[in-house]
Amino acid sequence: MNLTVLGAGAWGTALAVSSALRHPTVLWARDEAQGAQMAATRENARYLPGIDLPEGLQVATDFEAAVAHARDGLLIIATPMAGLQATLERLPADAPGVLWLCKGFQEGTGRLGHEIARAVRPSGGPVGILSGPSFAVEVARGQPAALVAASTDAGLCSLAAQVLHGERLRIYASGDPVGVEVGGAVKNVLAIATGIADGLQLGMNARAALITRGLAEMTRLGVALGARSETFMGLSGLGDLVLTATGDLSRNRKVGLLLAQGLPLAQILVELGHVAEGVACASTVLQRAQLLQVDMPITQAVVQVLDGVVTPQQAIRALMGRGAARE
DSSP: OOEEEEOOSHHHHHHHHHHHTTSOEEEEOSSHHHHHHHHHHTEETTTEEEEEOOTTEEEEOOHHHHHHHTTTSEEEEOSOGGGHHHHHHHSOTTOOOEEEOOOSOOTTTOOOHHHHHHHHOTTSOOEEEEESSOOHHHHHTTOOEEEEEEOSOHHHHHHHHHHHOOSSEEEEEESOHHHHHHHHHHHHHHHHHHHHHHHTTOOHHHHHHHHHHHHHHHHHHHHHTTOOGGGGGSIIIIIHHHHHHHOTTOHHHHHHHHHHTTOOHHHHHHHHOSOOHHHHHHHHHHHHHHHTTOOOHHHHHHHHHHTTSSOHHHHHHHHHTSOOOOO
């Protein structure tokens, strides 16, 4: 079964490395210079240093040829959320089933991935999202992980399991792409909040409270958008939230840690060197919540800190000063 991954960042490369051990796999790099370097050195030194690219993995910079490779297989889009629409628009009308890895809301429109796909490819093939608790480097190393493929098309979920499921990477199916996408987007914002709390050394009690109440926020928004509440107790909800909010490899958590130290956001993003989707979509998450009259105080506090309206210390005091409520 042929597989093509469109996007040679850390996560796209990791999934391509995992797939190439069992299937003919093409990894498309948008940057020709980066693609040429990867093909020559057999390493993605920019985004995933220290990981050898297996012999079965072909690095390509020709978009059309890369897509054609997966004509009877599976296409995976591994761009940041900002690049999802443009990539979907480039696909031919007869492209095979498509899954994307990016997590977030589109800036400007506020759309989730499935809403973008509906607008761009109203009569296209089946689409969905592949999400869950997964640090790229661990997947690339072959360490155990579990993901969920979510789509309204059961056949696409089955295809994803057929291609990607193995001894070290388990693939579960879900018919709730809305819930899976909301979980993947909101957990990044909540990881910033948890990073701030950890950076201020507020303790494990505070961390547990933020994660738990953050999960409640995530669920409220998801249900308001049409998701199933039980989805948020799964891999793409609670699982991904715990990983991203507590793991030292989490970029969004690192943003929070550095904000707590008083570093300006612009400097943090430069030093990070990778996309932190929580920064990009926090304000959009809050806007959609407000339109639906969904209360998300932790998300609101993160947005205020990112915008420089309040300091991390002031945001924590405001959250703790809220009136008592029922759980």
